[in-house]
Structures are given as C-alpha cells and as structure tokens.
Amino acid sequence: MNGSERPILLVEDNPDDADLTLRAFKRAGITTPMDVARDGVEALDYLHGRGAFAARAGQPLPVVVLLDLKLPRLDGHEVLRRIRADARTRLLPVVILTSSVEDVDLVRGYGGGANSYVRKPVSYTEFVEAARQLGLYWLVLNHEPPSVPPAGTAG
Amino acid sequence: MSALAYLDPNRFRRLLLRSVVLPAVLGTLLAGLLFWEVRQLLRADEAADRSDAVLAQAVQVRQLLIDRETGLRGFLLTGDARFLEPYHASGARLPEALGRLESLVSDSPDQRARLEELHRRRAGWESFSDEELRSFRDGGNWLKLVVEGEGKRRMDSIRQLLDELASVERERANQRGALAERQARMVLWGGAAWLLVLGALLAWMGRRQLVVLSDDYESLLEQAQAQANALRASEARLEQRVAQRTQELTVANRELESFSYSVSHDLRAPLRAVDGFSQALLEDEGERISEEGHEHLRRLRAAATRMGLLIDDLLRLSRLSRAELRQEPVDLSTLARDVAEGLTRGEPGRDTTFDIAPGLAARGDARLLRVVLENLLGNAWKFTSQRSGARIELFAESQDGRPRYCVRDNGVGFDMAYASKLFSPFQRLHRPTEFPGSGIGLATVQRIIHRHGGDITAEAVPDGGATFCFTLEESHP
Numbered sequence: 001m002n003g004s005e006r007p008i009l010l011v012e013d014n015p016d017d018a019d020l021t022l023r024a025f026k027r028a029g030i031t032t033p034m035d036v037a038r039d040g041v042e043a044l045d046y047l048h049g050r051g052a053f054a055a056r057a058g059q060p061l062p063v064v065v066l067l068d069l070k071l072p073r074l075d076g077h078e079v080l081r082r083i084r085a086d087a088r089t090r091l092l093p094v095v096i097l098t099s100s101v102e103d104v105d106l107v108r109g110y111g112g113g114a115n116s117y118v119r120k121p122v123s124y125t126e127f128v129e130a131a132r133q134l135g136l137y138w139l140v141l142n143h144e145p146p147s148v149p150p151a152g153t154a155g
Numbered sequence: 156m157s158a159l160a161y162l163d164p165n166r167f168r169r170l171l172l173r174s175v176v177l178p179a180v181l182g183t184l185l186a187g188l189l190f191w192e193v194r195q196l197l198r199a200d201e202a203a204d205r206s207d208a209v210l211a212q213a214v215q216v217r218q219l220l221i222d223r224e225t226g227l228r229g230f231l232l233t234g235d236a237r238f239l240e241p242y243h244a245s246g247a248r249l250p251e252a253l254g255r256l257e258s259l260v261s262d263s264p265d266q267r268a269r270l271e272e273l274h275r276r277r278a279g280w281e282s283f284s285d286e287e288l289r290s291f292r293d294g295g296n297w298l299k300l301v302v303e304g305e306g307k308r309r310m311d312s313i314r315q316l317l318d319e320l321a322s323v324e325r326e327r328a329n330q331r332g333a334l335a336e337r338q339a340r341m342v343l344w345g346g347a348a349w350l351l352v353l354g355a356l357l358a359w360m361g362r363r364q365l366v367v368l369s370d371d372y373e374s375l376l377e378q379a380q381a382q383a384n385a386l387r388a389s390e391a392r393l394e395q396r397v398a399q400r401t402q403e404l405t406v407a408n409r410e411l412e413s414f415s416y417s418v419s420h421d422l423r424a425p426l427r428a429v430d431g432f433s434q435a436l437l438e439d440e441g442e443r444i445s446e447e448g449h450e451h452l453r454r455l456r457a458a459a460t461r462m463g464l465l466i467d468d469l470l471r472l473s474r475l476s477r478a479e480l481r482q483e484p485v486d487l488s489t490l491a492r493d494v495a496e497g498l499t500r501g502e503p504g505r506d507t508t509f510d511i512a513p514g515l516a517a518r519g520d521a522r523l524l525r526v527v528l529e530n531l532l533g534n535a536w537k538f539t540s541q542r543s544g545a546r547i548e549l550f551a552e553s554q555d556g557r558p559r560y561c562v563r564d565n566g567v568g569f570d571m572a573y574a575s576k577l578f579s580p581f582q583r584l585h586r587p588t589e590f591p592g593s594g595i596g597l598a599t600v601q602r603i604i605h606r607h608g609g610d611i612t613a614e615a616v617p618d619g620g621a622t623f624c625f626t627l628e629e630s631h632p
Binding site for chain 2: 014016017020023024027069070098099100102103104120121122123124125127
C-alpha cells in the first residue's frame with residue numbers, strides 16, 4: 001500500500017483558508033501532497049475523475065477528504081451524502097473541517113457518515129496544531145478500509 | 156358590532172296591551188248594547204203584560220157595570236128584590252176594580268184622564284139610578300125615567316169610554332210590541348254586524364301585531380346573525396393573524412438561525428486569515444521586521460483571537476435564546492459545588508472559600524442553569540481574585556413565597572450607578588486588563604433567567620462585594 005503517494009483532498013472555497021490550511025499542514029511537517037477542490041461539484045468531479053479532473057480518471061482515491069460545509073453549488077452535507085451513496089467512495093474517510101459548531105451541522109455531519117468533525121480554530125497556532133494532529137491521525141495512526149479498485153481498471 | 160341584539164320590553168308590553176285592550180273594550184261595548192237591548196225587550200214584555208192586565212181589568216169593570224145596570228133594570232121591571240143582589244154586589248166590587256185599573260194606568264196620563272172621566276160619568280149614572288130607585292120606592296113616575304133612556308145613554312157613554320180606553324191600550328200594546336220587535340231585530344243585526352266588524356278588526360290587529368312582532372323578531376335574528384357573523388369573522392381574522400404571526404416568527408427564527416450560522420462560519424474565516432497571515436509574515440519575514448513590527452503583529456493576532464472569542468460568546472447567547480427549554484428538577488447546590496470545584500482546580504493556589512447552602516432544589520433546564528451558575532460563580536471568582544480571605548456564597552431566601560437564589564461575594568463590587576448596564580451584551584464595568592471577559596456572561600444569565608420566567612437583580616458597593624439574586628418561575632406551588 002503506497003499511502004504516502006496518495007494525496008489529501010481539501011474541499012475549501014475560501015482561498016485564504018485553503019492557503020493557510022496548506023501552510024499549516026506543511027508547517028506541521030506533513031509532506032503528503034494536497035489537492036484542493038473549490039466547491040462541492042469540483043470535489044465530486046475530482047473523486048470520480050471527470051470534468052476538469054478528467055486527467056485523474058483511474059487514479060486512486062485520496063487518503064482522506066477534508067470537507068468544508070459551506071460551499072458554493074453543492075454544500076458539504078450534500079457532497080458527503082453523494083460520497084456515501086456511491087459504492088466506490090462509500091468507505092472513503094471524510095473529515096469535516098469547518099468553522100461551524102452548530103448542533104444542526106454536527107448532527108447532520110455525523111448522521112451523513114462523517115468520520116470526524118473538526119472545528120477550524122481562529123488562532124493560527126492552534127490551527128497548525130490541529131493540522132499536525134489530523135495528519136498524524138489520518139496518515140499514520142488510522143487504518144484505512146481495503147481500497148476498492150477504480151471501476152474499469154485492473155488494480 | 157357595538158349594540159347587542161335587544162328587544163325593548165316596554166315596546167313589547169305596549170304591543171301586547173294594545174292587542175288585548177282594544178278587543179276587550181269593543182267586546183264590552185257590544186255586551187253593554189246587548190244588555191241594554193235585553194232590558195228594552197223585558198220592558199216591552201212587561202208593558203205588554205200590563206196592557207193585557209189593563210184590558211182584562213177594563214173587561215171586568217165593564218162586566219160589573221153591566222151587572223149593575225141589568226140588576227137595576229130587572230128590579231125596576233119586576234119589583235123583585237132578588238134582582239138587586241147583583242146590583243149591590245157589583246156596586247160593592249166596582250171601587251176596588253176601578254182602583255186596580257187606575258193603578259194599572261197610573262203611568263199613562265191620557266188613560267188616567269179617561270178614568271177620571273169614567274169616574275165622573277159613573278157618578279152621574281149612580282146618582283141617576285139612585286133617583287130611579289128612590290122614585291120607584293116612593294111610587295113616583297120611575298117608568299118615565301126608564302123610558303126616556305137617560306140611564307141607558309149614561310151607561311152607554313161609560314161603556315164607550317171603557318171601549319175607548321181598551322182600544323187605546325190595545326193600540327199602545329201593539330205599538331210597544333212592534334217597537335220591541337224592531338229593536339230586537341235591529342240589535343240582532345247590529346250585533347251581528349258589530350261582531351263581524353270586531354272579528355275583522357281583531358284579525359287585522361292581531362295580524363298587524365304579529366307582523367310587527369315577527370318584524371322585530373326577524374330584525375333581532377338578523378342582528379344576532381350579523382353579530383355572530385362578525386364574531387366569526389373577527390375570530391377568523393384573529394386566527395389568521397395568529398397564523399401570520401407564527402409564520403413571521405418562524406421566518407424570523409429561520410433568518411436568525413441562518414444569520415448566526417453565517418456569523419459562526421463566515422465571520423471567523425477573515426479572522427483566521429488575519430491571524431494566519433500575520434503568523435506567516437512572522438515566520439517568513441521575521442528577521443526583517445523591526446521590534447515594533449513584531450509587537451504590532453502580536454497585537455493584530457491578539458485582537459483577532461479576542462474577536463473570535465466574542466463571536467463564540469455571541470453565538471452561545473443566540474443559541475441559548477433559541478434552545479428549547481426543558482423543565483426538570485434541578486439540584487442547584489450540587490451544580491454549584493461542581494462549578495466551584497472546576498474553578499478551584501483552574502487556580503489551585505487561591506485563598507477563596509465557597510459557602511454553598513445544601514439542598515437548593517429548583518425546577519428548570521439543568522444545562523442552562525449550569526450556565527447561569529458558571530457565569531455568576533465565575534464572575535464572583537474573577538472579581539475576588541485580588542482579595543485575600545475571599546468568600547463566595549450561594550443561598551436561597553423567600554420572596555413572596557417563592558425562593559430567590561443569591562450569589563454573594565466580597566470582591567471588588569461595582570458602582571450601582573452603572574448597574575443598569577450590567578445585563579446588556581458587551582457592557583463591561585471593568586477594564587479588560589484588570590479582569591478579562593467578553594462582557595456577555597451576564598447578558599446570557601439574564602436571558603436564561605427570563606426564559607425561565609424569573610428575574611435577576613444585582614446589588615453592590617464599590618470595593619464591598621456584589622450580590623446577584625434570581626428567581627425561577629416554578630410550576631409547582
């Protein structure tokens with residue numbers, strides 16, 4: 001299993017947040033490549049290798065998806081619902097990474113099958129620490145489900 | 156709809172009176188007329204009886220006179236004294252018979268005059284017949300007296316008078332009878348006509364009163380119906396308004412939710428950027444930035460962090476306002492001990508005594524009441540931080556039969572002149588450098604207390620401690 005080569009997918013519409021998240025992961029010493037999808041539709045296109053991400057067709061799924069909830073076009077909850085509805089992405093680890101700690105979002109997030117729910121702290125120092133822990137947990141500590149080969153390709 | 160449906164009782168009484176009194180008056184008039192007519196008939200009958208009696212009496216008088224005349228004539232012709240018996244007998248009965256006749260015609264002047272004439276003529280005849288008898292007894296020429304027919308003439312004139320009296324009486328009786336009959340017929344027809352008119356009048360009036368009453372009833376019914384309709388309409392309007400308000404409230408609530416959602420989500424992102432890029436600047440360009448630049452960047456990051464905390468507190472306040480309120484038995488003493496323990500753990504070295512009255516039972520939302528105690532005890536803890544021998548109490552007292560819970564400290568207190576600002580969000584009576592805080596804690600506490608239906612008050616003296624007391628609406632007495 002060649003985990004270190006598979007990227008992390010960050011779904012984030014705010015470029016500031018995206019840059020800071022990338023920076024925080026880098027600062028935390030995580031070398032895993034990070035791809036960014038700017039909204040829910042892009043995220044799904046990325047996962048399924050279509051549209052702007054047609055080049056990714058046949059590529060393995062990311063190690064983990066860091067999913068913001070408030071997104072243009074499709075929001076995070078809907079993206080999560082579709083990920084869980086698709087046989088290929090059904091078991092993909094999804095971490096909700098958002099500013100909201102509204103009960104509604106927590107309930108909907110876990111109800112929709114999120115594997116974790118992390119609030120983005122305002123303090124950058126705390127954010128770097130959060131990124132470090134996330135990387136450690138999802139890239140090192142956590143055991144993934146056995147990978148499902150992409151449709152139409154020989155594993 | 157101002158006036159209620161209403162039937163004037165006086166008007167109703169007047170209507171009833173009119174429909175009773177008028178027929179009664181007309182009926183009484185008819186009865187009076189009939190009574191009068193019956194009396195007339197009775198009187199006519201009586202008069203007819205009297206006429207009969209007069210006629211009979213006249214016949215008797217006539218018979219007596221004839222007896223008297225024939226008795227005298229028989230005696231004169233025969234000289235037999237037996238013939239004088241009827242003469243004397245009738246002579247004895249005549250005054251009584253005449254008296255009775257006289258009393259019978261006493262009410263009729265012409266008949267009385269005739270009777271007087273009769274008396275005179277009879278007296279004349281009596282004296283003449285006395286003269287005949289005397290002449291017969293004296294052996295005079297009585298025959299001449301008889302033959303001359305003076306006696307007969309006199310008697311004939313008497314009889315003629317009697318006949319006249321009888322015929323007048325008969326005529327009068329006939330007239331009276333005819334009159335009575337005419338009157339009876341008239342009264343009969345008149346009464347019938349009267350009855351007919353009365354019946355028609357009664358029918359007309361009854362109908363009129365009924366129409367009036369039914370009009371009244373109908374207008375009343377219409378009024379009542381209009382009122383009922385208006386009531387129903389206003390009820391419907393009210394319901395509609397309630398529905399509309401509920402709808403508006405739901406919309407407002409939804410707006411509030413989406414507002415606080417964006418606050419929590421969107422307001423934080425720029426702050427993260429401020430903090431994050433300041434840090435990035437420090438990390439990347441740290442060596443080239445002056446000492447002063449470093450301080451500015453530190454302040455920038457502190458401000459961003461502080462604003463993040465403010466947003467969190469604001470969100471908590473908004474969540475508290477929207478959260479559903481549970482009603483459950485709550486042991487405030489246990490809750491308070493829990494909170495106090497947490498505070499003491501956070502700052503173990505402090506010389507502060509908690510004096511929490513045991514068994515303070517209340518009813519409310521345990522989660523929210525915990526927030527209340529966290530804030531009140533937390534404030535007390537905060538504002539006694541510079542005291543040695545600090546003391547924080549929780550106790551209950553009775554106010555109007557309801558328990559009132561108080562948190563008292565001997566901390567720095569505050570000036571009561573600013574007490575009104577205490578419970579407004581972001582209002583602070585102390586400098587943040589002195590005592591940290593967002594200024595939203597007491598606003599949150601007040602919101603929770605109000606949502607429980609209670610009230611909260613504060614009392615303090617500068618540098619003499621503060622007391623916060625609150626009530627909770629209790630559902631059990």
